[in-house]
Structure formats: structure tokens, C-alpha cells
Amino acid sequence: MGGTIAMVPGGRGGVVPALDAGExxxxVPGLAGLGLEITARGLRSLPSPSIGFGDLVALADAVKAEIAGGARGVVVTHGTDTIEETAIFLDLTVPGPAPVVVTGAMRAPTSAGADGPANLYAAIRVAAAEEARGLGALVVMSDEVHGARFVRKGHTSSMAAFVSPGFGPLGxxxxxxxxxxxTPRVPMSLAASDKVAGLRVGLITVALGDDGEILRRAGEVCDGIVLAGLGAGHVPADMVPVVAEVAGRVPVVLASRTGSGSVLRQTYGYPGSERDLLDRGLVHAGFLDPAKARVLLLLLLADGADKERITAAFEHYR
Incomplete structure (x- = not known):
């Protein structure tokens, strides 16, 4: 799909995607000794901030076609900025036990200490491993194997940027x-429909002193919203009327901006607390971080899910 792992110096400075899958x-040294038949194909050559949901639909279709054609597992090379969204998208849209492993690099191939070849080698080993079957989509970076539901990029440039807060790697x-x-994947499969590219799901992060005006305006143009609340899922009291108004019109999922831990349900009872917001119809995101909650909500909306089904899906998948 492109990303740093496939980048070389560009004509105007910096690195840009250029290498194809075969290159x-x-x-990667050592692949010939594994006794695996490896096929390579290119789908996109993009920096990952420019990947859209239409690209992910094409990716999911390509992965399913490879598996249907007999692939034992599939490795996707990808930019690290949005690798976590792509991983959860594949986890939700590619059914079956075959491992789907997403990997990338923090340093370009021309950099000192480039990590791409090592990450790709490890990803191929995981994709071919019998123990990886049934685990859903995985992210392999720096010899760690992370589940799609919990992995996050936690540092801008460190080689150890990827973590699964609260849970740790799967291996x-x-x-x-x-x-x-x-742990076996959560049994949920949603269609990778072209409709996702036509929907708009906003991600609004709450901050100190927030009056809700940004949320109000987002509610006018969005099909659904993920609200990244303070702490365990909280908003300022002055923001509550706006939250209630928007949640009465479009699905609003309550997540946390903290980066680790679950949204609570019943610890706090003040206006703007998690109990107050859930009573006003917000959907509980559980352990899903805001970016992942957005992907799940978008796929559900594209599948025609109503509020009751959206709530049930988040209860099941979180």
C-alpha cells in the first residue's frame, strides 16, 4: 500500500513511496530458506495519511481474493500513520482463520538502521504460522505481534512506536x-462496502472548557460521530445539551481520549459524566480507542445498522 517501508528520496527533499512489492x-534476506511460495502484488503506493476508505475496500477485496485463491496467509505493507485503522478494518471485513498481517517501517530503506526488511520477514513468518490462524488481523512491528483491536502508534519516530495499551502484544x-x-478474534464480520467512501463519520476530541460548538457543527454534516471524551468518558457540563441534541439525530459513540483503558459505565454521576451521557443515548465504546471506534461505526452505518444494532455491535466487539 506504500508507506515509509517503500520510500526512497524524492526530488524535492524527504522520502516518497516508490518501491513496489517485488522490490x-x-x-529481505533469508526468505528463500523458509520453503514458502511467496507472491507479491502492488495495490497502492501512498503515504498512509492519504489512504481513504475506498482504498481499504479495494484492499479487503484483494486480501479475500488471495485467500480464496489458496493463500495460507497475507501480509500487507503499509504506512505507519494509519496502520491501526487499516488493521481493524481488515479484522472486521476479512472473515476466516487465515492470518492477515499488516507491517511497515519507522525508517525508510535508505536510512541507517532501516527496519523494513526485518519487519517484513517477521510478518511473513507470522502469516505462515499455524498458531496465528484464527487470531484475526495482526500488526507485526519490531518483533512484536499486536492484535488489531488494541494496537496503537504511541510514538512519532521510535522504532518501538507500536503498543497495545492495557493488554500488551499477543506474542x-x-x-x-x-x-x-x-486470543481468538471476536466473531464479527462486516461487508467492505463501497458505501463507506460516501459516509462521513467525525471524530471530535473534547478539551477543557469545550462548549460543544465544534460538535454541534459536526453533527450537521456527519452521519455519525465518535466523541473522544475526557478521562473515563466525560465532557464539561456546559457541553451536555449539545451532546444530547446531536445524539438525538445521529449515532454518537463515547470513547476516551486518554489512550488506554475502557470508558466507564456507572462510577460518576455528575452532569457530563459517563452515566449521564450513556443515559442520554450515547453508545459505549468499551476499550476501543476513538480511531478504531470510528472505523467500526462507519462500517456499521454502511451496512445499514440502526441504533440498536450499533449498540449491540459495540457491546460485542469491544
Whole structure:
């Protein structure tokens, strides 16, 4: 799909996507000794901030076609900025036990200490591992194996940027061998419909002193909204009327901006607390971070889900 792993210096400074899938495979030592039949194909060559949901629909279709054609597993190379959204999209739209592993790089191939070849080697080993079957979509970076539901990019530039807050990785790659202790994927499969590209789901982050005006305006143009609340799922009291108004018109999912932990349900009872907001019809995101909650909400809306089904889906998947 592009990303730093496939970038080379551009004519105007900085690096840009340029390498194709075959070139990436050719740069990884040790693959010939694995006894695997590896095929390579290019789908996109983009920096990951420019990947859209239409691209992810095409990616999900391509992954399902490879699996239907007999692939034991699929590895997707991708830019790291939005790798977590792509991983959860694939987790929700590619059914079956075959491993789908997303990987990338924090340093371009021309950088000192480039990590792309090592990450790609580890990802291929995981995709071929029997223990990875049934775990859903995975992200493999720096010899760690993360589940799609919980992985996040937690640093702008560190080689150890990827973490799963509160849960940790599902396994490690040790001397090239996957050591997995994975939990089976949540049984949920949604269509990778072209309708996702025509929907608008907003992600609004609440801040100190927020009066809700940005949320109000977003509610006028969005089909659904994820509200990244303060702490365990809270908003300022002055914002509550706007939240209630918008939630009466479009689905509003309550997540937390903290980066770790679940939205609470019944600890706090003041205006703008999690109890207050859930009583006003917001949908509980559980452990899903705001970006992942947005992907799930968008896929549900594209599938025609009503408020009751959206609530049930978040209860099931979180």
C-alpha cells in the first residue's frame, strides 16, 4: 500500500513511496530458506495519511481474493500513520482463520538502521504460522505481534512506536520464530462496502472548557460521530445539551481520549459524566480507542445498522 517501508528520496527533499512489492520482497534476506511460495502484488503506493476508505475496500477485496485463491496467509505493507485503522478494518471485513498481517517501517530503506526488511520477514513468518490462524488481523512491528483491536502508534519516530495499551502484544518473534499466546478474534464480520467512501463519520476530541460548538457543527454534516471524551468518558457540563441534541439525530459513540483503558459505565454521576451521557443515548465504546471506534461505526452505518444494532455491535466487539 506504500508507506515509509517503500520510500526512497524524492526530488524535492524527504522520502516518497516508490518501491513496489517485488522490490520489498527482494530486499529481505533469508526468505528463500523458509520453503514458502511467496507472491507479491502492488495495490497502492501512498503515504498512509492519504489512504481513504475506498482504498481499504479495494484492499479487503484483494486480501479475500488471495485467500480464496489458496493463500495460507497475507501480509500487507503499509504506512505507519494509519496502520491501526487499516488493521481493524481488515479484522472486521476479512472473515476466516487465515492470518492477515499488516507491517511497515519507522525508517525508510535508505536510512541507517532501516527496519523494513526485518519487519517484513517477521510478518511473513507470522502469516505462515499455524498458531496465528484464527487470531484475526495482526500488526507485526519490531518483533512484536499486536492484535488489531488494541494496537496503537504511541510514538512519532521510535522504532518501538507500536503498543497495545492495557493488554500488551499477543506474542513475539524470537530468532525468527513466532511465539504467540493469542486470543481468538471476536466473531464479527462486516461487508467492505463501497458505501463507506460516501459516509462521513467525525471524530471530535473534547478539551477543557469545550462548549460543544465544534460538535454541534459536526453533527450537521456527519452521519455519525465518535466523541473522544475526557478521562473515563466525560465532557464539561456546559457541553451536555449539545451532546444530547446531536445524539438525538445521529449515532454518537463515547470513547476516551486518554489512550488506554475502557470508558466507564456507572462510577460518576455528575452532569457530563459517563452515566449521564450513556443515559442520554450515547453508545459505549468499551476499550476501543476513538480511531478504531470510528472505523467500526462507519462500517456499521454502511451496512445499514440502526441504533440498536450499533449498540449491540459495540457491546460485542469491544
Amino acid at each position: 520489498l520482497i527482494a530486499a 513475539l518473534v524470537v530468532e525468527g520464530e513466532p511465539r504467540l499466546r493469542g
